[in-house]
Amino acid sequence: ITFIIKGQEKTVDADPGQTVLEAAQKNGIPMESACGGNGFCLTCKCHVRKGADQLSAPNEREEAMGVTGEERLGCQTKVNGDVTVELE
Ligand code: FES
Numbered sequence: 001i002t003f004i005i006k007g008q009e010k011t012v013d014a015d016p017g018q019t020v021l022e023a024a025q026k027n028g029i030p031m032e033s034a035c036g037g038n039g040f041c042l043t044c045k046c047h048v049r050k051g052a053d054q055l056s057a058p059n060e061r062e063e064a065m066g067v068t069g070e071e072r073l074g075c076q077t078k079v080n081g082d083v084t085v086e087l088e
Contacts, residue, residue, distance in 0.1 A: 054082060
């Protein structure tokens with residue numbers, strides 16, 4: 001996963017099936033998770049810049065939170081391949 005944070009890129013490894021949030025936390029990326037990764041707070045929201053087809057499909061929590069289009073919740077989105085996401 002390549003994270004874009006305030007214009008700076010940082011690429012980290014994620015295990016297949018790991019969430020964007022789990023990979024961020026494991027690698028010291030400052031993705032917030034006020035609700036503890038349960039899909040209720042939006043602090044882990046990110047924007048997919050590349051590789052949307054390598055992510056799990058949006059789930060019910062994301063739909064309930066109104067996350068649409070290139071927006072995803074890092075805690076609900078699993079990674080299957082190379083992606084680039086930008087943090088807010
Ligand atoms: Fe709260 Fe993802 S950590 S919605």
